[in-house]
Amino acid sequence: MSILFEHVTAVTMDPAAPVLRNAFVLVEGTAISQVGHTRPQGAFDRVVDCTGKVMMPGLINAHTHLPMTLMRGYGGGHDLQHWLNDYIFPAEDKLDSASVRAGTLLALAELIAGGVTCVADMYYFCPDIAQAVADSGISANISRSVTCFGPVDDPENYYACRELNAFREQWHGFDSGRIRVDASIHAEYTSFAAPNMWEYLGRYAADHKLGMQVHLSETRSEHLECMARHAGKTPFAVLDDYGVWQNGGVAAHCVWVSQDDMEGMVRRGVTAVHNPVSNLKLASGVAPVPRLLRAGVNVALGTDGVASNNSHGMFEEIKLAALLHKGVSRDPTAVSARQALEMATINGARALGRNTGCIAPGLDADLILVDFTHPGLTPCHDPEENLVFSAHGSDVVMNMARGKVIYENGAFLTLDLEDIRAQLEGYALPRIFG
Amino acid sequence: MSILFEHVTAVTMDPAAPVLRNAFVLVEGTAISQVGHTRPQGAFDRVVDCTGKVMMPGLINAHTHLPMTLMRGYGGGHDLQHWLNDYIFPAEDKLDSASVRAGTLLALAELIAGGVTCVADMYYFCPDIAQAVADSGISANISRSVTCFGPVDDPENYYACRELNAFREQWHGFDSGRIRVDASIHAEYTSFAAPNMWEYLGRYAADHKLGMQVHLSETRSEHLECMARHAGKTPFAVLDDYGVWQNGGVAAHCVWVSQDDMEGMVRRGVTAVHNPVSNLKLASGVAPVPRLLRAGVNVALGTDGVASNNSHGMFEEIKLAALLHKGVSRDPTAVSARQALEMATINGARALGRNTGCIAPGLDADLILVDFTHPGLTPCHDPEENLVFSAHGSDVVMNMARGKVIYENGAFLTLDLEDIRAQLEGYALPRIFG
Numbered sequence: 001m002s003i004l005f006e007h008v009t010a011v012t013m014d015p016a017a018p019v020l021r022n023a024f025v026l027v028e029g030t031a032i033s034q035v036g037h038t039r040p041q042g043a044f045d046r047v048v049d050c051t052g053k054v055m056m057p058g059l060i061n062a063h064t065h066l067p068m069t070l071m072r073g074y075g076g077g078h079d080l081q082h083w084l085n086d087y088i089f090p091a092e093d094k095l096d097s098a099s100v101r102a103g104t105l106l107a108l109a110e111l112i113a114g115g116v117t118c119v120a121d122m123y124y125f126c127p128d129i130a131q132a133v134a135d136s137g138i139s140a141n142i143s144r145s146v147t148c149f150g151p152v153d154d155p156e157n158y159y160a161c162r163e164l165n166a167f168r169e170q171w172h173g174f175d176s177g178r179i180r181v182d183a184s185i186h187a188e189y190t191s192f193a194a195p196n197m198w199e200y201l202g203r204y205a206a207d208h209k210l211g212m213q214v215h216l217s218e219t220r221s222e223h224l225e226c227m228a229r230h231a232g233k234t235p236f237a238v239l240d241d242y243g244v245w246q247n248g249g250v251a252a253h254c255v256w257v258s259q260d261d262m263e264g265m266v267r268r269g270v271t272a273v274h275n276p277v278s279n280l281k282l283a284s285g286v287a288p289v290p291r292l293l294r295a296g297v298n299v300a301l302g303t304d305g306v307a308s309n310n311s312h313g314m315f316e317e318i319k320l321a322a323l324l325h326k327g328v329s330r331d332p333t334a335v336s337a338r339q340a341l342e343m344a345t346i347n348g349a350r351a352l353g354r355n356t357g358c359i360a361p362g363l364d365a366d367l368i369l370v371d372f373t374h375p376g377l378t379p380c381h382d383p384e385e386n387l388v389f390s391a392h393g394s395d396v397v398m399n400m401a402r403g404k405v406i407y408e409n410g411a412f413l414t415l416d417l418e419d420i421r422a423q424l425e426g427y428a429l430p431r432i433f434g
Numbered sequence: 435m436s437i438l439f440e441h442v443t444a445v446t447m448d449p450a451a452p453v454l455r456n457a458f459v460l461v462e463g464t465a466i467s468q469v470g471h472t473r474p475q476g477a478f479d480r481v482v483d484c485t486g487k488v489m490m491p492g493l494i495n496a497h498t499h500l501p502m503t504l505m506r507g508y509g510g511g512h513d514l515q516h517w518l519n520d521y522i523f524p525a526e527d528k529l530d531s532a533s534v535r536a537g538t539l540l541a542l543a544e545l546i547a548g549g550v551t552c553v554a555d556m557y558y559f560c561p562d563i564a565q566a567v568a569d570s571g572i573s574a575n576i577s578r579s580v581t582c583f584g585p586v587d588d589p590e591n592y593y594a595c596r597e598l599n600a601f602r603e604q605w606h607g608f609d610s611g612r613i614r615v616d617a618s619i620h621a622e623y624t625s626f627a628a629p630n631m632w633e634y635l636g637r638y639a640a641d642h643k644l645g646m647q648v649h650l651s652e653t654r655s656e657h658l659e660c661m662a663r664h665a666g667k668t669p670f671a672v673l674d675d676y677g678v679w680q681n682g683g684v685a686a687h688c689v690w691v692s693q694d695d696m697e698g699m700v701r702r703g704v705t706a707v708h709n710p711v712s713n714l715k716l717a718s719g720v721a722p723v724p725r726l727l728r729a730g731v732n733v734a735l736g737t738d739g740v741a742s743n744n745s746h747g748m749f750e751e752i753k754l755a756a757l758l759h760k761g762v763s764r765d766p767t768a769v770s771a772r773q774a775l776e777m778a779t780i781n782g783a784r785a786l787g788r789n790t791g792c793i794a795p796g797l798d799a800d801l802i803l804v805d806f807t808h809p810g811l812t813p814c815h816d817p818e819e820n821l822v823f824s825a826h827g828s829d830v831v832m833n834m835a836r837g838k839v840i841y842e843n844g845a846f847l848t849l850d851l852e853d854i855r856a857q858l859e860g861y862a863l864p865r866i867f868g
Contacts, residue, residue, distance in 0.1 A: 071815075072811075072813060072814075072819075072824060073814070073815050073816045074816075075815075076815075076818075076819035077767070077771060077772075079766050079767055106809055106812060109809040110809040113808075113810070277757060280761030280762075281761070283760045283763070283764045283766040284761070284764070285764055286762065310824045311823065311824050312810070313810065313826070319750075320754070323711060323714040323715055326714055327714030327717060327718070327720055328714075328720065328762070330654075330717045331717055332716060333512075336511055337511060375544040376547070376548070376747065376827070377506075378540060379504065379506060380506075381506065381507050381508045381510075381867070382508075382510055385507030385510035385511070386507050386744070389507060389743065389744040389745065390506060390507065390744045390745050394826060394828035394829075395828075417809070424812070433815070
């Protein structure tokens with residue numbers, strides 16, 4: 001399959017040519033094969049006229065919990081403990097394979113319509129999540145979140161690690177690496193009873209060349225309690241002592257990380273995933289993103305689960321990432337539009353070990369087209385500014401994942417929305433909330 | 435004309451019945467005539483089935499500069515002084531009636547598609563703005579912003595005051611009060627050379643029963659410089675000394691107001707308009723909204739001009755108003771979903787002296803329908819939570835202003851989008867930026 005995009009205005013994320021105008025982009029198979037101002041020779045299966053649209057790399061949501069989309073807005077307005085104990089945990093207790101599958105498909109529909117082509121997920125029921133992702137066409141790093149609230153004698157035989165191992169054997173590398181399995185430690189505060197588990201999982205990730213997803217220093221109390229437990233050591237440092245980061249990692253939130261943590265993250269190749277909406281909604285605080293960037297940390301962007309957002313809208317995260325730090329630091333140049341776009345594209349690709357996030361030959365053809373003709377995107381003095389501050393997921397008119405058009409003009413080409421609704425209304429929602 | 439809405443789920447903003455389900459709402463002429471669970475008797479010109487949608491009052495954007503939509507994203511990425519001096523001021527110098535008209539129509543198209551039925555505007559070329567608003571069908575409080583950078587001998591004959599007076603005579607009360615003319619002092623820092631002007635405009639507003647729009651304590655330096663100039667008096671207090679608030683007022687931004695200012699605002703019936711996106715983008719800071727609410731100040735919501743946003747999306751402001759203060763104060767109960775919706779509806783109506791912002795009999799029929807069927811609004815455990823944290827202007831499928839459907843399913847029924855585009859591309863944009 002070959003698709004030629006013509007009359008392309010593109011925000012490429014390629015520093016050599018950040019904005020292209022009236023260009024051609026050729027996709028052959030699953031990859032971008034040509035980008036430039038000369039029309040490629042030959043016949044193509046399809047030619048797409050991009051007049052009035054802006055192309056950019058598909059967005060990468062580097063931290064979420066897909067099935068929690070079932071809990072959108074559930075128990076809103078309560079304080080954190082009430083919300084978790086009386087709403088979220090009881091709902092999670094009732095999850096099963098079929099409801100997780102339905103919730104994941106719902107999440108994927110929202111993500112795809114909003115321009116996401118790659119996601120990092122941390123949850124349970126991973127084979128069900130993987131099957132839904134496989135069907136959807138997008139890429140994902142899926143991790144089985146490990147918690148343990150007491151000592152563990154033999155990590156290798158701990159149920160969550162056995163699940164991880166079976167899941168890795170079944171799904172890691174699926175469809176030329178479209179699905180990757182990551183290791184995951186949920187967080188220091190949900191596993192400090194078993195530091196041998198940290199050691200085991202760090203080595204396991206290195207042995208199998210897996211990523212490592214961890215919630216890191218999301219709340220102040222979590223950060224300080226860890227330091228009290230571990231002779232002043234931060235969550236990053238404690239986990240580092242046990243070799244958790246030996247194959248790099250993806251650390252979600254990083255609201256309270258120290259300067260030393262940042263330097264360690266650079267040394268270990270650990271990405272900080274910024275989740276600005278969730279951090280505000282849960283009153284966790286404002287992550288020190290300008291300092292992370294200055295320290296040289298790779299900063300990616302995520303929505304977190306929809307229960308604490310309440311959306312999978314990556315364009316909202318991009319806008320907020322570019323706004324929030326200006327206002328809080330009172331520096332109008334903090335986190336530029338370009339930097340916010342990088343977080344949502346190439347930085348996410350780097351975090352998840354993927355050959356995407358940029359429009360250039362040889363990369364995976366993960367691309368979106370954004371309609372720039374409606375009033376809210378008019379006029380366009382600068383496509384980057386409009387993408388960051390004026391665009392929204394609802395402006396996405398095409399989503400191409402690995403060379404396959406999976407969404408176009410409101411139609412889902414891999415997912416059956418009516419069937420998803422039937423699964424939700426006929427089973428998942430009554431089971432969990434009925 | 436009578437329109438019956440049936441199978442209505444409504445977020446009403448009426449404390450007596452905040453959420454209605456399977457209700458009827460009858461609109462006759464320009465007003466809501468019945469709301470309840472019994473089907474009204476009689477024949478109606480139109481019956482609208484609201485299954486799958488949520489009705490709420492039309493949104494009220496209580497602070498913007500409509501024609502600045504022409505400058506969306508213009509000069510983005512520069513610091514404030516560079517942005518103003520090298521981009522915004524030179525562009526504003528080239529404005530004329532026809533370009534202001536085109537820019538205002540563009541702004542109105544964006545606002546209407548995003549669910550806004552009433553707006554407060556502060557700018558120049560007011561008759562051109564008023565004509566565009568008149569054509570659009572929405573309501574507006576339009577003010578001629580007064581600045582003076584030197585002494586003024588005779589305020590009544592100052593050119594800006596003469597413009598205000600002529601504008602008031604021509605437009606105040608147009609179409610049963612759909613257009614109101616407000617007085618306006620741009621800000622203390624742009625007029626302190628002529629305090630007699632403040633005195634004149636305060637009295638003028640009281641004599642003619644006009645609102646008063648002012649930029650108040652937007653930046654820290656503006657606030658502190660005023661205090662240095664006026665023996666420690668804040669902008670609110672100085673203007674109060676000159677009688678500016680004698681007929682109430684609408685104070686935009688209020689990022690740096692003091693506790694005394696808040697108490698004075700309550701006494702004088704002055705509304706604080708929160709503009710969270712603009713305050714972050716321009717690095718002004720975070721307004722003390724929880725403290726304003728605790729003090730009893732009426733807090734409304736605005737986008738500010740699109741040059742510093744870069745959008746007229748009120749749903750984005752609602753979400754950010756509900757998120758930002760939770761994160762910054764680290765209190766997950768700060769600014770509830772309900773409070774954020776109130777800011778965008780009934781509080782805005784109170785600020786602008788309008789009989790709207792709530793779904794109840796006798797009020798102006800300013801209503802919107804939001805499509806709740808797409809994945810990003812599924813499931814719906816709580817319509818208020820979904821409206822605040824999950825909805826976006828692009829979900830608005832009907833906008834009714836004073837009983838007239840002005841937008842439905844993507845179609846503008848009062849504005850000609852092709853003609854607006856032609857005015858922009860054929861004249862306004864080349865004139866200003868060409």
